[in-house]
Structure formats: C-alpha cells, structure tokens
Amino acid sequence: MSIIEKYGKSFANPDRRNAIYQIIHGGAVDKEKAEYYDSRWFGGIVGNVPYTSEFPDSDEEWNDTAAGIREYIQRGMYTWLYDEKGYPSGTAGGYVTEFNPEYVAKGLYCYDYWRKISGPSTYRADVPGDKLWKALLLPVEGGDPIDVTDCLNERGVLYIEVPAGQFYLFMMSIRRLFDGTHATESYSEPRNYISLSDRKAVREFINCTHENYKKVLGDEFGKGVLAMFTDEPSLISWNIRAGVFPILPWLDSYPADFEAKYGYEFYKACTAVVLRRGDDAVKRRCDFWEFIADTIADSYFGQIQDWCRANNLKSSGHMLEEERLQAHVNNYGSFYRSMKRFDWPGIDQLATETSALMRDGTIPIARFIASFADINGEREVFTEFSDHSVRERGDRAELGCYYGSVNWHLAMGVNNFTSYYSWDGITKEETRELNRYTARSGGLLRMGSRDSRVALFYPEAAMWESYIPNTNVRAIDYSEATQALDDAFAQASWDLVQRQIDFDYIDCALLLEGEIQDGRLIYRDRAYSALVLPCARVLEEAAMAKLLECEAAGIAILFCGEAPRLSRETGVTSPAALEIADAIEKGRMALAPTEDFGKLLDAKLPRICRTLKIENEKGCYHPMLLSHCRVTDDGERVIYLANMDSVPFTGRLTVDGCCAEAVECDAFTGEMTKLDVDGRLSLDITIRPGEGRFWLIAGRK
Structure with missing residues (x-):
C-alpha cells in the first residue's frame, strides 16, 4: 500500500479532536456559544463552572455547566x-x-542578623513574627549551628547564653504566605493559597472540584470529556515584589518527615540552603530541595494524576515560570519531577509573534515540555496560547501570527492547542481553515514517536546546590553559579534547536534507568547516541559512573560550560569526577565554554545523531528554521520544517537513509503529492516566512 493510499483519506479529512479548543471560563453554561464554536470547526472548549456565590454547594451551577458541556459533546466536539x-x-x-x-x-521567613555576637555572654533579641521556629547560633569559623530556640521566654523574647567564640544569629519564623507573593499578584483576585506539599489540602481541593464534576459528567470522562486542566500551581514561598527576608517553604510535618528520610535535623538543611553554613552544605542543600520536590510531586501533581487515572481522565495543565531554570527550584524543588506527574504536559505561551517565540535567552519551553510526552509515550502536549502580548499593547494579531504560532508549537513538539486568542478581525472561514490546518498538522505529528537521538540533561543537583533564596524581585539569584546554569541550559537547548537536531530532556533517574545497548542509551522507545550536560558541576555518584559506562560504549558525551566536579552525596570531588576530567583531557569526552558550545556540536556530534541535514544557499544551517522528525509505528518518517524567519528560506533538505517512497503533505488543502525519488531524498526547498511544510517518507532501513 502506498503512502497516499494509507494516509491520504485521513489527512484530507482530519480528526476534529486535533483542532483548537477555546477556553471559555464559566461560559460553558451558555449553549448558544456551542453553535458559534461548532460553525468555526473548533475541536471543542475548555470550560468550568461560573463560580457563583453558592459554589460549591449549588446543584444548579453544576447541572447547568454539565448541560452546557454536553451540548458541545452532542455536536461532535470535545x-x-x-x-x-x-x-x-x-x-x-x-x-x-x-x-x-x-x-x-x-x-519560613529567614532572618540573618548582620552583626557578630561574641561570648561568653548573655544576649537579648526580639524575634520576627509570626511564630519563631528556630533560633540558631552559627559559628563564624564554621561548623554546625547551635540550637538556642529554648532560650525563648514566655514573653516571646530570646535571652541567649552565648558560649565562648563568635557567632551569627539566625532565626526562622513561620508566617502565612501572602504579602508580595503570587497570592497577591495573580490576574484573578488576592487569595490565600495552599501548600502543594499538603496532601489533606489537595484532597479537599479534589473533593470540591473534581468529585463534583464527576457527579454530573462522570459518564463522559474519557469520551467527550478528555482531561482536567490545572493552572500554575506552585510553591509561593518567594516574592514577586522585592522582599525583606528570604523565604523557604514550610509545612508543619516537614521536620519529622525530613529527619525520617535523611537522618538529620531539618533546620540544618534550611541553614545550608539560605546561608551555605554548617557541615556537609552541598549534600544538605540538595537534600532540602529534593525533599521539597518529592513532597510536591507526590502530594499535588501525583494525587491529582492518580484521581484522573482512576476516573478515565488525563491529568494536564501547566506550571509557573517554565522558561527560567532557577525558578524551577523555588517554585517546585524540581520542575522535572512535578512535570512527570502530568499525563498531557503543557505550557502557556502569551506571545504570538515570531520574534518573541524565538527568544533564545530562555529555555525553549515548548520543546522542553514536549519531551515529557515523548518520553512517557502519551504523544499529547498542550499549549494555552494566545495573542495576550499583542493585546496588552493595544494591537491586533494578524492571521499570519496565528499560523506562525501554530507552526512554532508543532515544530517544538506541541500538538494540542487550547486558546485564549481573541480572534479579533479573523473571519469565520479563516477560523475554520486554521482549525482544519491545525487538525491535519496535529494528526501527522501524533503519529509514532519523535526521532530524538540526543538527550539534554536536566542538571537537578547542580541547581539545588547553586540556587540561593533571596529578597530580589521574583527571587532571582544573580550569583555567578546560578546565572551560569541558567545560561548554559538555555544556550545548549537553542544550539540544538537551531541546528535542526531532535532531542529530549532527561533527568538523572532516566539516565540511571536507561540501558546501554549497541552504542545507545535505551529507555522505553527512546534511543540516545549522544548526551549533552549543561553545567552539571554537581552530580550523583551513580550518574557519573553511568556517564563513564556510556562513553566506553561509544555514546558521545558533551559538556556545556562545566563538567561534573562535586559529588551530590559528599560535596567533594569524587574519583568518578577525576575520571571524567581525564576523559575530557584525552578527547574521549568533550567540554566547551557555554558561548562556544554550538561549535562543539558542529565538530563533535556524531552524524548518527541527525535524521536530516538542511543547508541554506551558503551551505550553512539556518538558526530560524525549526524541524520535527518522527518515526511512525510502521517505520515511515514524518519530516516537518517551519520557517520562523521574516524572509523566505531557500536551501537543500537531505534526509538520512534509504527512501523508497516520499510524498509532500499540504496541511492547507489536505492534498498529498508524490515525489520522484531515487533511493534517497534530497530536495531543493523554499519555505515562506511563518510557513510549515511536511513530508512523509517510506523505506527507511
């Protein structure tokens, strides 16, 4: 059967489920809107109850919303x-x-008194509110803190018996998180928030929301109702505006749970995180954030995912500040661990213009988040996309911006579109055409799996060791180590993207679980011939040992910015780190400064790591051209290219391997055109600004 015979009909008549979903908060109760979105061939809507003053006890509110949702479903929408x-x-x-x-x-509001205290002496100190948790004396010359909390009298004043020596006074007080945090700065309303570590609070949230939807719509779960969307949950233990004291997350159960897991007192880890003081500071800093990360991933994201799976729904949503690596620490402990608890991971993208979408100073979030679905096998990645940034300045997004954004997302790996677009100035027919284009494109890019042969490492331990909680706006840490991590992670990501190299983001768990076979690291259906590690200066001992095994098996190991130096477990240079340094010196592994990492890719990345080669008229790669290559379950290859430049791209596309048959797929018209091939696909191509183009290829050996 030819490619056209096999796929032509479904491509010409795409599955509506793959079109765009409009977000209409509270509007699901309005059945008349269903006709509007149906006539424009939307895939469906994202909706919710209107949150009246009787919420959550109004049966009418839930029933009316369910009736509105069912109206969409009865029309063939989702x-x-x-x-x-x-x-x-x-x-x-x-x-x-x-x-x-x-x-x-x-x-925990952390107050480090600025003067040294000398002993032996008696020292008086008032304490910061609301409730003192720990008062500590920190030896100036180093060593573990001395707990003097029991010096607090019944009037709430410290009278400390200071031993001989010099000390700093460090106090941590428990306060409600509100002032200057995300609780006061969202677009909705000033509102107290829960701790994402608190299983009971999350369970109550599920009872109020998810269980009530189940009562009125449970029969449609997994059919007309596909997923539950959670929006920007995070730790809010940091300031959006400038703060006074650094803040750490807190739950009353943290101290006992932490000590049970790690075998030492929680306050010692807190001290190491804020001040880098005490023994084993590297290990303790990593222990703290790992503990926070696991409690959040399990208590919030895991509990919701478990509920969704038990009720035939997909857990989905997006998180806060995906684009800043250091924000992953103070928001989640580990963004990666929480994101793994989504079935259908997602992003929000407020920009719609190409110049903003291709901003290479931050993480390419669409590629980052799409990796999770590529690795977990769900093949579904969503975006909450919009023309927000254009509307904020009083302008209107042209139709080309809609297509450009869709194509950018598709190339990065995002295939499910939920929309806050205004559709201002876009006609009914133009909207229908865009939805059909999106559905055709999304159908092709759900086939098989992404052909990623390179893995980019998420440097969790290095992030935990480097990030310093602070009082800056948005809690940005300007320390050299943290800034170097931010820069290296973003730079390595974009160096791969701009060279049309398909890649996934992996963490330490995947590295350790993966099996080495035939010169590749294998995990489920993923097979990596090269590993890229940006600024992973602190790394688990087992991970360093695995890298040495990978190198010995012929897997390329490339370091961006800095190679592993310190052990996550001990905080000192380990024998494995010395072996890695020796491998770099002898050329078996490679290291380049962050600003030169692209040159290292050009020189050292094995040819086997690339599915295709694209050269412009000068024989060079083009950084504004995005690619997405997939292998279907039957072995065909899907090739997608999108031009994010403001001028046409003209050059040559060469696809690796044998080609027995090839067609070009026009997502605008639904037509497939057979190409003349002679065992290999090599084409002269021109791609207009903002345009995306598809090819389907059979015959890969």
Missing part, C-alpha cells in the same frame, strides 16, 4: 475541564482555605 476560578489552581475559588484555615500556605 471538552476539557478547568479546575479553578482564575489561578493558581488549588483553592477552589478560595473555598478550601476559607473553610479550612489550617490549609493556608506558610513559609
């Missing part, structure tokens, strides 16, 4: 459920915290 009134998700419009004040998120 729906998602949005789980919150505004954002961030977690409080059910404030109900969870208003009626359960014990669930309001709290933080």
Whole structure:
C-alpha cells in the first residue's frame, strides 16, 4: 500500500479532536456559544463552572455547566475541564482555605542578623513574627549551628547564653504566605493559597472540584470529556515584589518527615540552603530541595494524576515560570519531577509573534515540555496560547501570527492547542481553515514517536546546590553559579534547536534507568547516541559512573560550560569526577565554554545523531528554521520544517537513509503529492516566512 493510499483519506479529512479548543471560563453554561464554536470547526472548549456565590454547594451551577458541556459533546466536539476560578489552581475559588484555615500556605521567613555576637555572654533579641521556629547560633569559623530556640521566654523574647567564640544569629519564623507573593499578584483576585506539599489540602481541593464534576459528567470522562486542566500551581514561598527576608517553604510535618528520610535535623538543611553554613552544605542543600520536590510531586501533581487515572481522565495543565531554570527550584524543588506527574504536559505561551517565540535567552519551553510526552509515550502536549502580548499593547494579531504560532508549537513538539486568542478581525472561514490546518498538522505529528537521538540533561543537583533564596524581585539569584546554569541550559537547548537536531530532556533517574545497548542509551522507545550536560558541576555518584559506562560504549558525551566536579552525596570531588576530567583531557569526552558550545556540536556530534541535514544557499544551517522528525509505528518518517524567519528560506533538505517512497503533505488543502525519488531524498526547498511544510517518507532501513 502506498503512502497516499494509507494516509491520504485521513489527512484530507482530519480528526476534529486535533483542532483548537477555546477556553471559555464559566461560559460553558451558555449553549448558544456551542453553535458559534461548532460553525468555526473548533475541536471543542475548555470550560468550568461560573463560580457563583453558592459554589460549591449549588446543584444548579453544576447541572447547568454539565448541560452546557454536553451540548458541545452532542455536536461532535470535545471538552476539557478547568479546575479553578482564575489561578493558581488549588483553592477552589478560595473555598478550601476559607473553610479550612489550617490549609493556608506558610513559609519560613529567614532572618540573618548582620552583626557578630561574641561570648561568653548573655544576649537579648526580639524575634520576627509570626511564630519563631528556630533560633540558631552559627559559628563564624564554621561548623554546625547551635540550637538556642529554648532560650525563648514566655514573653516571646530570646535571652541567649552565648558560649565562648563568635557567632551569627539566625532565626526562622513561620508566617502565612501572602504579602508580595503570587497570592497577591495573580490576574484573578488576592487569595490565600495552599501548600502543594499538603496532601489533606489537595484532597479537599479534589473533593470540591473534581468529585463534583464527576457527579454530573462522570459518564463522559474519557469520551467527550478528555482531561482536567490545572493552572500554575506552585510553591509561593518567594516574592514577586522585592522582599525583606528570604523565604523557604514550610509545612508543619516537614521536620519529622525530613529527619525520617535523611537522618538529620531539618533546620540544618534550611541553614545550608539560605546561608551555605554548617557541615556537609552541598549534600544538605540538595537534600532540602529534593525533599521539597518529592513532597510536591507526590502530594499535588501525583494525587491529582492518580484521581484522573482512576476516573478515565488525563491529568494536564501547566506550571509557573517554565522558561527560567532557577525558578524551577523555588517554585517546585524540581520542575522535572512535578512535570512527570502530568499525563498531557503543557505550557502557556502569551506571545504570538515570531520574534518573541524565538527568544533564545530562555529555555525553549515548548520543546522542553514536549519531551515529557515523548518520553512517557502519551504523544499529547498542550499549549494555552494566545495573542495576550499583542493585546496588552493595544494591537491586533494578524492571521499570519496565528499560523506562525501554530507552526512554532508543532515544530517544538506541541500538538494540542487550547486558546485564549481573541480572534479579533479573523473571519469565520479563516477560523475554520486554521482549525482544519491545525487538525491535519496535529494528526501527522501524533503519529509514532519523535526521532530524538540526543538527550539534554536536566542538571537537578547542580541547581539545588547553586540556587540561593533571596529578597530580589521574583527571587532571582544573580550569583555567578546560578546565572551560569541558567545560561548554559538555555544556550545548549537553542544550539540544538537551531541546528535542526531532535532531542529530549532527561533527568538523572532516566539516565540511571536507561540501558546501554549497541552504542545507545535505551529507555522505553527512546534511543540516545549522544548526551549533552549543561553545567552539571554537581552530580550523583551513580550518574557519573553511568556517564563513564556510556562513553566506553561509544555514546558521545558533551559538556556545556562545566563538567561534573562535586559529588551530590559528599560535596567533594569524587574519583568518578577525576575520571571524567581525564576523559575530557584525552578527547574521549568533550567540554566547551557555554558561548562556544554550538561549535562543539558542529565538530563533535556524531552524524548518527541527525535524521536530516538542511543547508541554506551558503551551505550553512539556518538558526530560524525549526524541524520535527518522527518515526511512525510502521517505520515511515514524518519530516516537518517551519520557517520562523521574516524572509523566505531557500536551501537543500537531505534526509538520512534509504527512501523508497516520499510524498509532500499540504496541511492547507489536505492534498498529498508524490515525489520522484531515487533511493534517497534530497530536495531543493523554499519555505515562506511563518510557513510549515511536511513530508512523509517510506523505506527507511
């Protein structure tokens, strides 16, 4: 059977489920809107209850919303459920915290007194509010803190018996998280928030929201209702505006749970995180953030995922500040660990213009998040995309911006579109055509799996060791180590993207679980011939040993910015780190400064790591051209290219391997055109600005 015979009909008549979904908060109850979106061939909607003053106890509110949702389903459309009134998700419009004040998120406000205290002496100190948790004396010359909390008298004043020597006074107080945090700065309303580590609070959120949707729509779960959308949940233990004291996340159970897991007192880890003081500071800093990361991933994201899976729904949503690596620490402990608990991971993309989408100073979030679905096998990645940034300045997005954004997302690996677009100035027919284009394109890019042969490492331990909680706006750490990590991770990512190299982001767990076979690291259906590690200066001992095994098996190991130096477990240079340094010196592994990493890729990345080669008229790669290559379950290859430049791209496309048959697929018209091939595909191509083009190829050996 030829490619056209096999795929032509489904391509010409795409699955509506793959079109765009409009987000209509509270509007699902309006059945008349269903006709509007149906006539424009939307895939469906993302909706929620209107959150009246009677929420969550109004049967009428739930029933009317369910009736509205069913109207869309009866028209052949699909729906998602949005789980919150505004954002961030977690409080059910404030109900969870208003009626359960014990669930309001709290933080540790960390006060490091600026003067040295000398002993032996008696020293008096008032304490910061609301409730002192720990008062510590930190020896100036180093060593572990001395706990003097029991020097607090009944009037709330410290009278400290200072031993001989010089010390710093460090106090940590428990306070409600509100002032200057995300609780006061969202677009919805000032609202108390929950701790994502608090299983009971999250369970109450599920009871208020998810269980009520189940009562009225449970029969459509997994059919007309596809997924539950959670929006920007995060730790809010940091300031959006400039703060006074650094903040750490807090839950009353943290100290006991931490000590049970790691075998030492929680306050020692807190001290190491804020001040880098005490023994084993590297290990303790990593222990702290790992502990926070696991409690959040399990208690919030894991609990919701478990509920969704038990009820035939997909857990989905997006997180906060995906684009800044250091923000992953103070928001989640580990963004990667939380993101793994989504079935259908997602992003938000407020920009629609190419210049903003191709901003290479931050993480290419669409490629980053799409990796999770590529690795977990779900093949579904969503975006909450919009023309927000254009509307904010009083302008209107042209139709080309809509197509350009769709093509950018598709090339990065995002194939499910939920929309906040205004559609201002876009006609009914133009909207229909865009939806059909999106559905055709999304259908092709759900086939098989992405042909990623390179893995980019998520440097979790290095992030934990380097990030310093602070009082800056958005808690940005300007330390040299953290900035170097931010820069290296973004640079390595874009160096791969701009060279049309398909790659996935992996973490330490995947590296360790993967099996080495035939010169590749194998994990499920993923097979990596090269590993890229940006600034992974701190690394687990087992991970360093695995890198040495990979190199010995012929897997290329490339370091960006800095090679592993310190052990996550001990905080000192390990024998494995010395072996890696020796391998770099002898040319078996490679290291380049961040600014020169692209040159290292050009020189050292094996040819086997590339599915295709694209050269412009000068014989060079083109950084504004994006690629996405997939292998179908039957072995065909899907090749997608998108031109994000403001001028046409003209050059040559050469696809690796044998080619027995090839067709070009026009996502605008639904037509497939057979190409003349002679065992190999090599084409002269021209791609207009913002345009995306597809090829389907059979005959790969």
